[in-house]
Amino acid sequence: MLTGKRISILVILLVIIVIYFFGYNVEYGSSIILYLALLLLLMFSYIVLTMSTFEKIIGENPESFILYPMKKIKYIVLTTIYVLILIFLVFSTFLISLGLSENRKNNILNSSETINIDGLIIKTDSISLKNGKKPVAYLNYKVDKKNYQFELSNQNKKYKLNQKIKLKYSLKHHDMFRIIE
Incomplete structure (x- = not known):
C-alpha cells in the first residue's frame, strides 16, 4: 500500500x-x-x-x-x-x-459513576445568523472549583435568566452531562 x-x-x-x-x-x-x-x-x-x-x-x-x-x-x-x-x-x-x-x-x-447537580442559566442571548437570529441560553455549573459553561438552544424561551437546571454529569468526565429537569 x-x-x-x-x-x-x-x-x-x-x-x-x-x-x-x-x-x-x-x-x-x-x-x-x-x-x-x-x-x-x-x-x-x-x-x-x-x-x-x-x-x-x-x-x-x-x-x-x-x-x-x-x-x-x-x-x-x-x-x-x-x-x-x-x-x-x-x-x-x-x-x-x-x-x-x-x-x-x-x-x-447511565452508569453508577454520575452525580446530579444544579446548573444555572447565567445568560440568555440571540446569535445572529444569515436568515435571522437563534435564541440561546448559557448554562453554567461548577465541579471541583472549575466552571463549565455550555450554550443551549432556547427556541421556545424555555430557559430564563437565573433558572436552575437539574443535570446529571459524569464523575470521570465533568463536561459530559445530560439535562434531567
Whole structure:
C-alpha cells in the first residue's frame, strides 16, 4: 500500500477516535469549526484513498461531446457516481462516529459513576445568523472549583435568566452531562 493511502487511513481512524472521545457534547454548542475541520480531513483522506479510481475516470474523458457522445455521457455518469460515493463515505463516517460517541455518553451517564447537580442559566442571548437570529441560553455549573459553561438552544424561551437546571454529569468526565429537569 502506498504511503499516501496509509496516511489517509490513519487520518480517518484518528478522526473517528477524536469524534468518539470528544464529540459527546455536539448538541450543546461544541465548536462548529472543529467539526468542519474534521469533515474536511475526512474528505481529503477519502479523496487520497480513491485517487487511483478517479484517475481512471479522468483518463476516459473524451474531449469532444460531438465526436464521442456515449463516452462523454459515461464519463459524466462515472464522475457523478464517484462524487456521490465520496460524499456518502465522508458523511456516513462522520455520522456513525457521532452515533458511537452518543452511545458512549449514554453508557457513561447511565452508569453508577454520575452525580446530579444544579446548573444555572447565567445568560440568555440571540446569535445572529444569515436568515435571522437563534435564541440561546448559557448554562453554567461548577465541579471541583472549575466552571463549565455550555450554550443551549432556547427556541421556545424555555430557559430564563437565573433558572436552575437539574443535570446529571459524569464523575470521570465533568463536561459530559445530560439535562434531567
